[in-house]
Amino acid sequence: MTAVGIDLGTANTVVCHPRRGVLLDEPSAMVVRGHTRSKRIKPIMVGHEARALTGRNPVGFTIVRPLHDGVIVDLEAARAYLAGVLPRLPSHGWRSRHPRAVLGVPAGSTALERRALLEAADEAGVRRARLIAEPIAGALGCGLNPLEARAHMVVDIGGGTSEVTAFCFGGILAHRSCRVAGDDMTLGLYQYLRNEHQLIVGELTAERVKCQLSIEQNLSLIAHGLDAATGRPRMVTLGVTELVEALRRAVDTIIGALATSLEDLPPEAVNDIMDEGIWAFGGGTLLRGFDKVLEDALGFPVRVPDHPMTCVAEGAAVCLSHPEVLDAFDGSFAPTV
Secondary structure (H helix, E strand, O other): OOEEEEEEOOOEEEEEEOOOEEEEEEEOOEEEEOOOOOOOOOOOEEOHHHHHOOOOOOOOEEEEOOEEOOEEOOHHHHHHHHHHHHHHOOOOOOOOOOOEEEEEEOOOOOHHHHHHHHHHHHHOOOOEEEEEEHHHHHHHHOOOOOOOOOOEEEEEEOOOOEEEEEEEOOEEEEEEEEOOOHHHHHHHHHHHHHHHHOEEOOHHHHHHHHHHHHHOOOOEEEEEEEEOOOOOEEEEEEEHHHHHHHOHHHHHHHHHHHHHHHHHOOHHHHHHHHHHOEEEEOHHHHOOOHHHHHHHHHOOOEEOOOOOOOHHHHHHHHHOOOHHHHHHOOOOOOOOO
16 A cells, blocks of 8 residues: 545544545544653554543543644644554555655645645655645545536535535635534533533533434433532433534534635536535534535535545545646635635
8 A cells, every 4th residue: 555545634534545445534633641842742542542531531641633623733743643543554564665645634724734734744654745625635535526617516514624615627616614613513512511401521422412413313312421510420311403403503603604605606607516416525514404504505405425524535545546636726725714
């Protein structure tokens, strides 16, 4: 294995091979001893093992998420994380072969943020890395051709960033990005449980409840935590409709920011998008009823692929055999709006 597509996300890291498919899908987290201000960070655990320790890490250990809002804010932490997670791929000689990689990055990222990602990849052993805007990579993962003379529109709701992008013939037609996404939904649930039910829960519990909303068929969910008044353990039963409404503020912020992209959409592109619909991917699109809310706000039918969590990495892997896509969209990164 000498070439892979990588979606280094705020919440999850997905690595995909062009022929073997998804090789790795783990949380973007690591455990380090002490603090992260040292010159060289060495992770003790990464991925699922590190995520499982969130909220219960012993004194002297720190849980680190190397990305925030979809981009690198601590270069050394990102380097250490990549150096810790990439050797877990099912292949010997990962470092010795100097593999190629295409990495997804938010379309609204700055030049400095993109350079930081390339530097972290290089220091982790990826010698020939190229970047692709995540909406374009996700579109490829959905089976779309971003080089054809037909307009497409995609929505990517990740852990730290939400983006909507319309494109045609290798160029961007309209784009909006906001740094309110899945993590803000989790925070909204945490605050709701604290304020309305006087229940203090951990990050993993809030995340679990949010994820259950997308798959649970029952009308209620159970959450365990500490009573805010007494500090004693308590369990509450929560209605699914109630929890969906608790997420409304974060969802409305995301939708409001993305809907403004319609102002820049060329009129001739409307027919194309209306015929095909908008493709929505990323973990946030799994939230119950999100596709309907998005459809009502944008006015286009919304389609969700079978594997919305891995579309970006799959599309990045496709770029390895289609460098013309990388060349076409190389200068198409847009400032965050």
